[in-house]
Amino acid sequence: MKNLPYEINGGPVNGTSPNGEGDATPRDPTWVPVSEQPVFTPRKxxxxxxxxxxxxxxxxxxxxxxxxxxxxxxxxxxxxxxxxGGTWLENRYPGVACDVPAHIYTFSFEPNPDWSCFYSSGPEIWEYIKRTTVKYGxxxxxxxxxxxxxxxxxxxxxxxxxxxxxxxxxxxxxxxxxxxxxxxxxxWCWPDIPGIDTYKGKKVHSARWDPDLDWAGKRVAIIGNGSSAIQILPQMQKTAGHTTTYVRSPTWITPNFAAHLARDGKNFEYTEEEKRRFREEPRALFEYRKNIEHNFNKFFYTFLKDSPDQQAAFEACTESMQQGLNHDDRLCEKIIPKWPVGCRRATPGEGYLEALCAKNVDVESDKIIGFTENGIKTAAGEREFDIVVCATGFDVSFxxxxxxxxxxxxxxxxxxxxxxxxxxxxxxxxxxxxxxxxxxxxxxxxxxxxxxxxxxxxxxxxxxxxxxxxxxxxxxxxxxxxxxxxxxxxxxxxxxxxxxxxxxxxxxxxxxxxxxxxxxxxxxxxxxxxxxxxxxxxxxxRSPNRFRFLGNGLTIREKEGGDLGFYVKK
Structure with a gap:
C-alpha cells in the first residue's frame, strides 16, 4: 500500500522525508499549508x-x-x-425628458418629494442626481x-x-x-448617409447638442423619429421658419405610461400643497410611489402578443393617434404602425402629433439618398436647409x-x-x-x-x-x-x-x-x-486547493473576542 501523499502539521507521513532524502512520497497536487487566519477572511x-x-x-x-x-x-x-449624471448630463437637446414617472425614476434610498411634474425634464433629473451625489458623498x-x-x-x-x-x-x-x-x-454616431461631410450648413446631433443653436425663422431638417426626435420636434417647430421631419418608419405615440395615474392622461405639475404633503408625510409618498411602481410593472402584459392588454393598447393608441393627427389620412398612413404596440419603444410624446400637423412642418417618408452642400436629397428631390438635426441614435452593439x-x-x-x-x-x-x-x-x-x-x-x-x-x-x-x-x-x-x-x-x-x-x-x-x-x-x-479559505479552523468572531453564543435566540 502506497504512502498517502500528504503532510500533517508540516511533517512527513509514514516516515517520508520532508527534505527529499530517502524514498519521499510526492505531495498531493492540491496540498497547501494551513492558512493562519480565520475562515472567510477577505483578501484585498x-x-x-x-x-x-x-x-x-x-x-x-x-x-x-x-x-x-x-x-x-x-x-x-x-x-x-x-x-x-451620464446620459442626463450629456443629453441637453430641447425637450429632453424621461418617459418614466419621476417618482419611480429615483434612487430608492432618496425619494424626492419635490419633483415638479409627473414626467420630469432632463435638467431636473440631472439636478436630482447631482444633489443626491453631494448629499451622500x-x-x-x-x-x-x-x-x-x-x-x-x-x-x-x-x-x-x-x-x-x-x-x-x-x-x-x-x-x-x-x-x-x-x-x-x-x-452616439452620425447617420450612415452618403455625403454627410459635404453639407455646409449647421449640423447637430441630438446627443451632442449645441446650446447656442438658434433656429428661429430657419429652415430645419430633423432626421429620425425615435424618442429624441419626438421630443425635439415640438420644441423647434414653435419658432422655426419651416421644419421637415424625415420619418423612416411609423412609430407608436402612446398615451403616457401609467396614464391613468396622470391627470387627463397627460403630464401635469404637482401643486405646492401636494409637494408639502409628500415632504411632511413620508408614508404618503411611499404609498404613492409604490402604487406607480405596481401599475408600471403590470404594463408587462401589454408586451405579450395577442394578449387582451396588447389588443386594448393597440386600439387605444390607434384612436389616440388618429385624433392627434386630426384624422389626416396621409399622416395616419405614414405615422401609425400596423405592428404591435411596444415592438419598437413606444413614446409618450406630448405635442409631437400636433406638431406634425402644423403648417410649418412637412413629413418626408422617402428614403434619403444623400446630403448635398445645401441640404438633403431624396427620390422626390432636394430640399435646402439652414440646420440639420440628426436624432439618429447610438451604436447599440453593446x-x-x-x-x-x-x-x-x-x-x-x-x-x-x-x-x-x-x-x-x-x-x-x-x-x-x-x-x-x-x-x-x-x-x-x-x-x-x-x-x-x-x-x-x-x-x-x-x-x-x-x-x-x-x-x-x-x-x-x-x-x-x-x-x-x-x-x-x-x-x-x-x-x-x-x-x-x-x-x-x-x-x-x-x-x-x-x-x-x-x-x-x-x-x-x-x-x-x-x-x-x-x-x-x-x-x-488562488491556490491549488479551493478550501484554503477555511483557514485556521476559527472564525473572525472568535478571533475578535465576540459573542460566541450569538445563535441562542430564546
Missing part, C-alpha cells in the same frame, strides 16, 4: 467601475452604505465627463475627466490591466474586478467604447460582432470578473430601469464579497451556459411584441434577433438574480 480586492451615471452611483451607494466592504474592497469609478470614489481606453485580462496575475486617459495623460492601473456602468445608449480583451486574447467586440450574448445582461463568456449594468437582453424596455440597476449592483457586490472571502482568482460564466440561456430566452421572446415585425434597436441588424429585451417580466428578472446561480460559472482559485 481592487474594483474598477467605468461610468458615474445612475448605475455607477448606485454601485457607490450600495458599496458605501448597504454592503460595507471598504476595509477590503478598493473601489475606483472612472468617469469620462467632468461631472456625474457618492463621488468620493469617482475620478472625473478619466476615459478608460483599454482593459486587458492578465491570466497569470488574475487581474485586469487598465489604461485611462486623463486629459491627455495615460495612466496604467489594474483591477481584480471590472464593472461596466457606461450605459447602453452611450456611443460593446464598450474602449478596447476590452478577455481570456485567451478574446476581444469582446469580436465576440459580439454579430450577436451580443450575455448572461442575464450582466456577464459575458470569456470575460473573467467582468460585470455589466444593462447589457444584452436586460429589462431595458419594461418596468423601472432604476430598480433593475439596484438589483444588478447588489448582484455584483455579492460576487465581489464571494471572490474576496473564498480565495477566488476569477469567475467566468460558462460559454455553454450563455448559449443555452440565450436559446431559451429567444424562444420565449417569440411570445412578445418585440418580435412583432418592426424595425427597432431592440433587434440585431444581422438576423432580427432580439438582443436588447429580457425574456420575462422585471420581477422574473429580480427573482433569478436573487437565486445567485454560481453553478453557471467557472471558478479559478
Amino acid at each position: 480586492l481592487k474594483v474598477i467601475c467605468v461610468g458615474a451615471g445612475y448605475s455607477g452611483l448606485m454601485l457607490a451607494y450600495k458599496y458605501k452604505y448597504e454592503t460595507p466592504m471598504d476595509d477590503y474592497v478598493d473601489l475606483t469609478i472612472y468617469e469620462k465627463n467632468h461631472d456625474v 457618492l463621488d468620493e470614489k469617482v475620478q472625473f475627466n478619466s476615459k478608460v481606453i483599454e482593459t486587458v485580462w492578465d491570466e497569470s496575475s488574475g487581474k485586469w490591466r487598465v489604461k485611462v486617459d486623463q486629459q491627455g495623460t495615460i495612466i496604467e492601473t489594474e483591477a481584480d474586478v471590472l464593472v461596466n456602468a457606461a450605459g447602453i445608449l452611450n456611443k 460593446t464598450p467604447y474602449w478596447k476590452l480583451v478577455g481570456k485567451n486574447g478574446v476581444w469582446l467586440a469580436d465576440q459580439w460582432k454579430d450577436i451580443p450574448e450575455a448572461y442575464f445582461g450582466i456577464c459575458a463568456a470569456n470575460m473573467p470578473n467582468y460585470f455589466i449594468f444593462n447589457g444584452p437582453n436586460c429589462p431595458a424596455g419594461h418596468g423601472s430601469l432604476l430598480a433593475v440597476m439596484e438589483w444588478t449592483a447588489e448582484y455584483i457586490l455579492r460576487w465581489c464579497r464571494k471572490i474576496a472571502k473564498q480565495d477566488i482568482k476569477s469567475v467566468t460564466v460558462k460559454p455553454d451556459v450563455v448559449h443555452e440561456y440565450n436559446v431559451y430566452s429567444q424562444e420565449y421572446l417569440k411570445r412578445t411584441v418585440f418580435t412583432g415585425g418592426c424595425r427597432s434597436w431592440y433587434q440585431s441588424r444581422k438576423d432580427g434577433r432580439v438582443t436588447a429585451m429580457y425574456g420575462g417580466s422585471v420581477l422574473h428578472y429580480k427573482e433569478n438574480l436573487e437565486e445567485f446561480r454560481t453553478e453557471d460559472f467557472e471558478f479559478e482559485y
